[in-house]
Amino acid sequence: MINTNKKILIVGLGLLGGSYAMGLTDAGYYVAAIDKNPEAIKYGLEHKIIKDGKTIVQKEFVEQFDLVIFGLYPKVFVDWLRLYQSYLKTNAIITDVTGIKTWLINEIESFLREDISFVAHHPMAGKEVYGVENADKNMFLNANFIITPSNSSTLEAIEVVKEIGKILQFKNIVELSKEEHDEMIGFLSQLTHCIAVSLMSCKDSKHLVKYTGDSFRDLTRIAKINENMWSELFLLNKQELLNQMELFLKKFNTLKECIEKDDLDTMKEIMKVSTKRREYFDN
Amino acid sequence: MINTNKKILIVGLGLLGGSYAMGLTDAGYYVAAIDKNPEAIKYGLEHKIIKDGKTIVQKEFVEQFDLVIFGLYPKVFVDWLRLYQSYLKTNAIITDVTGIKTWLINEIESFLREDISFVAHHPMAGKEVYGVENADKNMFLNANFIITPSNSSTLEAIEVVKEIGKILQFKNIVELSKEEHDEMIGFLSQLTHCIAVSLMSCKDSKHLVKYTGDSFRDLTRIAKINENMWSELFLLNKQELLNQMELFLKKFNTLKECIEKDDLDTMKEIMKVSTKRREYFDN
Numbered sequence: 431m432i433n434t435n436k437k438i439l440i441v442g443l444g445l446l447g448g449s450y451a452m453g454l455t456d457a458g459y460y461v462a463a464i465d466k467n468p469e470a471i472k473y474g475l476e477h478k479i480i481k482d483g484k485t486i487v488q489k490e491f492v493e494q495f496d497l498v499i500f501g502l503y504p505k506v507f508v509d510w511l512r513l514y515q516s517y518l519k520t521n522a523i524i525t526d527v528t529g530i531k532t533w534l535i536n537e538i539e540s541f542l543r544e545d546i547s548f549v550a551h552h553p554m555a556g557k558e559v560y561g562v563e564n565a566d567k568n569m570f571l572n573a574n575f576i577i578t579p580s581n582s583s584t585l586e587a588i589e590v591v592k593e594i595g596k597i598l599q600f601k602n603i604v605e606l607s608k609e610e611h612d613e614m615i616g617f618l619s620q621l622t623h624c625i626a627v628s629l630m631s632c633k634d635s636k637h638l639v640k641y642t643g644d645s646f647r648d649l650t651r652i653a654k655i656n657e658n659m660w661s662e663l664f665l666l667n668k669q670e671l672l673n674q675m676e677l678f679l680k681k682f683n684t685l686k687e688c689i690e691k692d693d694l695d696t697m698k699e700i701m702k703v704s705t706k707r708r709e710y711f712d713n
Numbered sequence: 714m715i716n717t718n719k720k721i722l723i724v725g726l727g728l729l730g731g732s733y734a735m736g737l738t739d740a741g742y743y744v745a746a747i748d749k750n751p752e753a754i755k756y757g758l759e760h761k762i763i764k765d766g767k768t769i770v771q772k773e774f775v776e777q778f779d780l781v782i783f784g785l786y787p788k789v790f791v792d793w794l795r796l797y798q799s800y801l802k803t804n805a806i807i808t809d810v811t812g813i814k815t816w817l818i819n820e821i822e823s824f825l826r827e828d829i830s831f832v833a834h835h836p837m838a839g840k841e842v843y844g845v846e847n848a849d850k851n852m853f854l855n856a857n858f859i860i861t862p863s864n865s866s867t868l869e870a871i872e873v874v875k876e877i878g879k880i881l882q883f884k885n886i887v888e889l890s891k892e893e894h895d896e897m898i899g900f901l902s903q904l905t906h907c908i909a910v911s912l913m914s915c916k917d918s919k920h921l922v923k924y925t926g927d928s929f930r931d932l933t934r935i936a937k938i939n940e941n942m943w944s945e946l947f948l949l950n951k952q953e954l955l956n957q958m959e960l961f962l963k964k965f966n967t968l969k970e971c972i973e974k975d976d977l978d979t980m981k982e983i984m985k986v987s988t989k990r991r992e993y994f995d996n
Contacts, residue, residue: 555926618918626932628964629904629964630987631990633957639994649932651931661977665972680915681912681915682907682958683962689958698940701940704938707936708936710922
């Protein structure tokens with residue numbers, strides 16, 4: 431258990447940052463936040479999600495904290511660190527919640543202070559709503575907490591970040607290399623979003639609403655998408671995502687050819703593989 | 714209300730045929746069935762889903778029925794009619810539950826007896842299980858019942874088939890032309906199954922199971938597929954399905970190009986359209 435004397439700073443008090451703050455405050459930690467939006471800080475203070483909050487970044491505030499959790503988009507996070515890493519306490523531990531890791535870790539480790547320990551992690555949870563006012567400390571109960579340790583991660587810092595996952599009640603706490611993480615996320619999350627967005631936008635389907643059953647709704651649920659966050663994530667995992675898109679395209683085109691050529695045998699073979707592999711994911 | 718003196722025959726006592734039989738028997742109709750599988754007939758009789766049942770097709774049995782509902786695959790249904798339409802009662806009404814209509818109606822109307830009224834319909838409901846033992850008269854509560862009247866449908870027969878939909882408690886009872894039906898089903902159902910199957914089979918993803926969240930599960934739920942039924946449905950709606958696959962491919966390839974070329978503006982534009990269109994389907 432991390433000593434509850436440790437002071438925790440959340441930078442970016444949105445849905446995730448707010449949910450982290452809530453869970454950690456409830457567990458007895460001193461949690462404060464920085465967010466450029468005064469409404470977010472006001473909400474956090476009023477709802478006792480945080481004990482202190484600022485809308486600007488000041489050395490005398492930042493240097494109090496032993497652990498800093500960044501709830502920012504990847505590029506904003508990197509820019510913040512470039513500007514303000516000199517404000518961090520000596521030997522501080524930092525972590526982030528972004529959905530891409532190879533680019534992020536490489537970028538940060540190219541300039542990070544030697545005494546700072548960085549342990550990237552990815553909470554695989556989300557909602558289709560935003561902002562601290564939607565924060566929910568129970569949103570992680572069924573989610574995976576993936577840690578991607580790297581050169582700048584001390585063993586102690588890795589344990590601290592794992593402890594955060596436990597306190598927030600994540601179901602599984604797992605370690606992956608940054609490359610494994612990005613392949614996984616490219617396939618399971620980014621490719622699926624590309625597919626959903628393409629399906630939803632390829633045809634004006636308003637006239638079909640009343641005939642729509644579960645299949646189409648299931649395939650397009652994630653087509654309601656935050657275009658700023660996802661376009662950034664796609665480009666920061668560009669090569670891996672393109673690899674996954676190629677894999678999918680190849681199979682989709684094979685299936686299309688089967689239909690064109692009345693090739694029943696190959697089509698059934700693909701469907702059998704699909705049925706068999708889907709069984710891994712029954713739960 | 715259809716006169717409960719009318720006698721109803723179900724040909725093909727599987728999941729759908731069995732659920733129809735259950736609902737119609739409960740509503741007070743005399744319902745019998747033909748299925749080549751003796752177990753299905755035995756189950757139907759033992760569970761009082763049907764009052765009579767046969768495993769072979771005989772004139773003296775078939776000619777009793779005013780309404781015949783076919784719960785068969787499309788080609789098997791057409792073959793059955795070719796062989797046995799002479800057994801049907803004079804002025805009998807027939808209907809089916811298959812998922813493609815243009816090919817089916819054209820085929821059947823090329824040889825159908827003049828006195829028989831055919832009203833094709835499509836109950837947009839299903840389960841990932843099969844057989845009369847999984848029949849459930851409540852499976853239609855949220856589903857659409859789509860009628861595709863054609864040259865051989867009398868007005869009286871259309872009303873009778875709509876009445877079946879009401880008795881079975883479908884949520885909406887709607888009329889479409891056979892072409893409108895096949896475009897709709899090509900996009901909403903067949904294309905989504907092609908996508909799910911391609912995504913599930915394009916990569917051996919067993920090593921990713923423990924990281925899988927809702928998005929991937931939602932997109933692949935229908936990838937567990939009955940390869941015999943779906944490959945037949947795909948080929949019987951070939952041109953329409955290929956059109957829908959082309960539409961999707963074009964958009965997916967545009968998105969891929971945006972990622973390759975760092976074209977943020979076009980990518981965000983696609984995502985905005987996708988988000989806006991998904992709102993039609995919120996419910």
